[in-house]
Amino acid sequence: MKGREFVVRILFLCTGNTCRSPMAQKIFEQICSERHIDAECRGAGIATFTGAPASDNAVTVMKEIGIDLSSYRSTAITALDLESFDLFVPMTYSHILCLIELGVNKNKIYDLGKDVSDPYNKNLDCYRQTRDELKVCMEQLADFIEGELSEKN
Numbered sequence: 783m784k785g786r787e788f789v790v791r792i793l794f795l796c797t798g799n800t801c802r803s804p805m806a807q808k809i810f811e812q813i814c815s816e817r818h819i820d821a822e823c824r825g826a827g828i829a830t831f832t833g834a835p836a837s838d839n840a841v842t843v844m845k846e847i848g849i850d851l852s853s854y855r856s857t858a859i860t861a862l863d864l865e866s867f868d869l870f871v872p873m874t875y876s877h878i879l880c881l882i883e884l885g886v887n888k889n890k891i892y893d894l895g896k897d898v899s900d901p902y903n904k905n906l907d908c909y910r911q912t913r914d915e916l917k918v919c920m921e922q923l924a925d926f927i928e929g930e931l932s933e934k935n
Contacts, residue, residue: 799827799856
């Protein structure tokens with residue numbers, strides 16, 4: 783996979799862009815580094831403002847697995863050029879519907895096959911559960927992308 787000219791641009795989407803999508807993005811970036819997948823990743827929220835920090839509990843549980851979220855800042859989906867992304871990874875079915883409503887082609891939406899639980903304002907164990915759920919989902923996403931990229935090469 784090294785040396786490819788194609789870089790996949792991915793947008794991770796949740797509601798506030800302070801818990802699930804930042805955790806998913808950073809976990810996926812770590813997997814990409816390990817697997818040598820060329821990806822540019824961003825996160826966004828459908829009901830947030832740009833500049834909010836990741837939640838304290840998200841920072842804590844990600845630090846437990848060696849990922850630093852302390853400098854992460856949210857982005858409102860309305861602040862982004864959606865045309866610039868190759869793939870969208872929404873955390874729930876309602877986020878899929880939001881993307882479709884915003885005009886995103888259904889073929890560019892990666893369905894995780896489940897709604898990822900929202901740990902917002904819950905305890906550390908809930909955040910850990912969501913983090914671990916996302917780790918599995920992001921491994922599956924990496925498998926999917928590797929399959930797609932091998933077809934393009």
